[in-house]
Amino acid sequence: MRQSSRTYAPIHDAIMTFVAEGKAHTRADLARLLSLAPSTISLYVEELIHKGDLEEAGEVPSTGGRKGRRLRIKNDTHIYLVADLGTTHTRYGLAGTNGNLQEKRTESLPLRSGPESTLPRLVQLFTEILTQTHNQEKLAGIVIGLPAPIDHSGGCVHSASRIPQWNGFPLASWLSECFSVPTFIENDANIIALGEHTSHTQLHHSFTVKAGSALGVGIVVDGRIYRGGTGAAGDISHVRHEEYGNTLCLCGNYGCLETVVTAEALGEKWHQMGGKNSQADSLIQAAQDSDPLATHLLREAGEHLGNAVCSLASFFNPEGIFLAGKLSRVDVFVAAVRSCLYGGCHPLVTKNLMIDRSASGFDAGIRGAAALACTMFNHTPYLSSHLTY
Known part of the structure; x- marks a missing residue:
């Protein structure tokens, strides 16, 4: 379940973002949006296809010249575990490379019992959903939302009055060690807001x-x-x-x-x-x-x-x-x-x-976590032109 290491050039980021957001469907679209020569765009696109991040999916109608080849995100490249942990119930699931939710489930998982009793069950749930969907080898990252202030530099809950047992617990590094992938934790209101925002493009x-x-x-x-x-x-x-x-x-x-x-x-x-x-x-x-x-x-x-x-x-x-x-x-x-x-x-x-x-209801948190995962881990910079961390 280890993450493959890869680094994106800024042009790669821009190409992936424009394709993920539906602003570009062909190489010609990308050349126009990025003000680059078609030959240069083709070079970058071929690199991304070779890496397995983009794929061609048929042709687009001609506007007078040659028909263009439609580009799209190759959605099976990576999988992300996402979860919105509430004080009594947890909504969790799997997200694909372009941020879409492929699986979503709900479980009773009371946070107030503390990390020592909660996390083994969470790991079990994550392992089950990966195994049942045959995605163990594609896992590339985890994003968790928690109802508490977050210390992003330490990857832990900070000054949480409702779940004080979690204060200072190194959740991000703990999960990263369990699954051998990077983990990012975020305040639940923030991922809910991001999930709702992505529903209103x-x-x-x-x-x-x-x-x-x-x-x-x-x-x-x-x-x-x-x-x-x-x-x-x-x-x-x-x-x-x-x-x-x-x-x-x-x-x-x-x-x-x-x-x-x-x-x-x-x-x-x-x-x-x-x-x-x-x-x-x-x-x-x-x-x-x-x-x-x-x-x-x-x-x-x-x-x-x-x-x-x-x-x-x-x-x-x-x-x-x-x-x-x-x-x-x-x-x-x-x-x-x-x-x-x-x-x-x-x-x-x-x-x-x-x-x-x-509009997203109970799924707003995991939708936001999915959008965040795609950009946090530099695989598909979905909405990367709009997100900061």
């Missing part, structure tokens, strides 16, 4: 708000994950306001946004106010069944989130804002967020703004 700037067991925001600028100086970009979870009350937050402060918007916090509040239990799923079902108290709590939570996101939208001016996570399944919650944005932002901010639920 017409957009350049967007952000996705994950409102589930926890609250997170992933930002994509010019197609790139934007992390900020310390990886905390978009972290509105701990914005404080008197309207949020004085509940103690996991960060140690009182009255953070996370204490009034997350599914866990709302479930507890619902139970305290007369709901049948503290389970978020029960609250969500009650709201979908038009229970007055559940509807009120989710509308109020949507207003809190919408008002907080107003500032972010006004500062960032995205083309799309997407809602993911459990709470995004509830119409009244989504409507409240949307109403606050339209009512609180300048008309120029909302003029062409798309505000919607995640």
Whole structure:
């Protein structure tokens, strides 16, 4: 399962990107896009075909001259393991060289039990999916999303209040040693945002708000994950306001946004106010069944989130804002967020703004991990003109 070593020249990167994004179908397209002589382009293309990264797939219709040979990514060159690890469930799968998901599965895998008990099961799941699909020898990299701040230089979780057992654990190097391939770990909101962004190819700037067991925001600028100086970009979870009350937050402060918007916090509040239990799923079902108290709590939570996101939208001016996570399944919650944005932002901010639920649903995280894998490991620079790491 060892990765073959290869280094791409910038022209190779550009060719692979244009073909992967569908901007170039022939050598003539590439010559026009890269302003290079056809003979030079042919040389680079032949090198990539020889390496097994590109292939020819029939002819394209003639526009007056010779018919061109259609180029496409050879999708069976490499395989990537991708996973979006939640606090209770894990979505994982296999991605091909061009970023498409070839297999996707869900497993109960509680992170709060710590890496010592969680990781052996994850390795078992990864090994099974590779064996069952006969892809052991094609594995070239692993990308994992986690609901926690990430220290990218150390390849580990950093200052995670919800899963403190993982703090400092060298997850990237541990998995790399197990599978003999490079591993990259990322914050789950970031890969969800990237996965959602790749579902809307017409957009350049967007952000996705994950409102589930926890609250997170992933930002994509010019197609790139934007992390900020310390990886905390978009972290509105701990914005404080008197309207949020004085509940103690996991960060140690009182009255953070996370204490009034997350599914866990709302479930507890619902139970305290007369709901049948503290389970978020029960609250969500009650709201979908038009229970007055559940509807009120989710509308109020949507207003809190919408008002907080107003500032972010006004500062960032995205083309799309997407809602993911459990709470995004509830119409009244989504409507409240949307109403606050339209009512609180300048008309120029909302003029062409798309505000919607995640189109990728539960697959957004592994879609983003797949897109990231293709560029992180320098095989197919899928979207490489738009991504940074």
